[in-house]
Amino acid sequence: MNLESQIETKAKEIHTDGYPMSIGEVLSLYRDGDIDIHPEFQRIFRWNDDQKSSLIESILLGIPIPPIFVSQRGDGIWDVIDGVQRLSTIFQFVGVYKDHNDQVMPPLTLSATEYLPALAGYSWEVSSEPGKVFTDAMRRDVKRAKLEFRIIRKESDENAKYDLFQRLNSGTQLSPQEARNCLLVMLNSQMYTRIAELSESLEVRATIPLTEQKESQAYRQELVLRFFCQADYSGTRTQLREEYGQYLTRWMRKAAGLYGTDASPIDVSLFTRTFSILNEVLGEDAFRRFDGARTLGPFSIACFEFVTSGVSANIEFWEGNKNLLADRIRSVWSAPEFRDHSGTGISPRLRVPRLILNSRQYFSTAS
Template sequence: MTLEQQIAARAKEIHTDGYPMSIGEVLSLYRDGDIDIHPEFQRIFRWDDNQKSRLVESILLGIPIPAIFVSQRDDGIWDVIDGVQRLSTIFEFVGVYRDHNNQLLPPTTLRETEYLPDLAGYRWEVSGPAGRVFTDAMRRDFKRAKLDFRIIRKESDENAKYDMFQRLNSGTELSPQEARNCLLVMLNPRMFDELASLAESSDFQNAVPLSDQKKVEAYRQELVLRFFCQADFGSGDTEMREEYGDYLTRWMRSAAKDYGTRESKIAPELFRRTFRVLNLALGEDAFRRFDGDRHLGPFSIASFEFVTSGVAAHIDKWEQSPPAELRARVEQVWTAREFRDNSGTGVSPRRRVPRLVNRSREFFGR
């Protein structure tokens, strides 16, 4: 197939429309339940009041803001792909926004901004502590302001909106896992809830101490996802054809389709059992380097991949073994050729992960 033929074939799979819409019209859509902004996203990342105030400032001054991307579902409802923070900020400011528990949030009190310093203390309709409230004229002007919408129509390929989300959020301020979390909320919110719950389990948190920055970037949830991805890995030692992050995202999308069925790749009890024995045997030393005398240094992702894959593959064995025996086996990892030859600086995740996962199943099965 030539390049021109490829372009023509792919272009037919995505059908889009684009047109401006007033904020007043969007508010009506939201009140009627005709647009889904996925309030679960607010558990993943959230704008502060300064960011919200800057958006309101931009709308008042007519400063262009990025387009809102939505996908039309079979039932006609619009799924927001990109623009959740912008829309939720507008809805919260106006006082109609409901969170993931369907609770109405209090309206935002604006902060001072660069071009409108007197915006500080203003609210939409009910005055706040400063006694400042938008006038009728200001509210009308705000509701008449236009937002640019790009709509992926329902006859498009079913994966179009997920591909679009990944492209729009590639290279943004979101960490890779924050972007995956948003994507997972659209794909299967129940699976997102499950992974988030496992990331908060005490055995896991005790065994995986992380820096504050890593916590903010949703790294714990990435590790939970990696655990299940590793457990499902069934290929040989050949280097992956794609970057590991892309592989993990693609695997997550596949797992989201099967979650809740007999074919589900997510086994929460296996995760709990694995980290229960690791926490009991090693606690916070589970994935820290062992120098022959003591554990030291930060969390090691290579150690995580090797140890969790091996222990999970033989969980019955290690549950029945004394904690001291598991501790000794984990400490042996750091001098084992299976681990040393396939980890360390210069070994890419594309090469490292397949080899560590496969070798670990042999190492912990002895």
């Protein structure tokens, strides 16, 4: 198929509309449940009050705001793909925004901005400072201000909104896993909730000590996702056809479609059994380097891949031989099955398949 044919074919798969809407109209959509901004995103996106105040400043001054991208679901509800923070800021300022527990959040009190320093202390209707409330005229101006919307219509290819989300958020301040989390919320919010719960379990936190930076980037949730992806791996030792991050995202999208069915690769029981035994025998040393005498250094992702893949694949054996597991894990660091495929010069595309397959065999016995 030549380029012109490809363009024509793909263009027919995505149907879009674009038009401006007043903030008052958007508020009505939100109150009626006709637009879903996924409050779970509030755990992922991190706008501070200064950033929120700058948005309100832009609305008041008529400064252009980037378009809001939404996707129309089969039931007609709009899923927000890009613009969650902009909309949630507006809804919080007006005092109608509900969090992921369906509780109305405290209204936003503005801070001073570059062009409107007098905004400091102002709120929409109620303020702790006398005279720091928007007038009726100011509220009307805000509600009449326009936001530009780009809508992917429901007859578009079902993957269009997810592809668009990834493109719009590539290169943003989101970490790779934070972007995946947003995608997973849209794909299957129940799977997202379960992954988040598992990442905060006592056993996981005990065996995976992370730096504050890694914690803030949802890295522990990525590791939970990696566990299930590894356990589901049925490929060969050859390198993956794409970068590992892309591979993990693609696998997650497939798993989200199967979650809740008998074919789901998310085996929570296997996960909890694996981390329970790892925490019992080694705790925070489970994924740290062993030099023959002691454990040292930070958490090792290669060790995580090797140990969790091998132990989970042979979980019944190790539950019956717990007293031998600590020595088996420590021996990994001198084993060619691990050492020869986990060096710094080996890319994840090549490392991951080899470590998964090697580990399943390595942990099939105690020696």
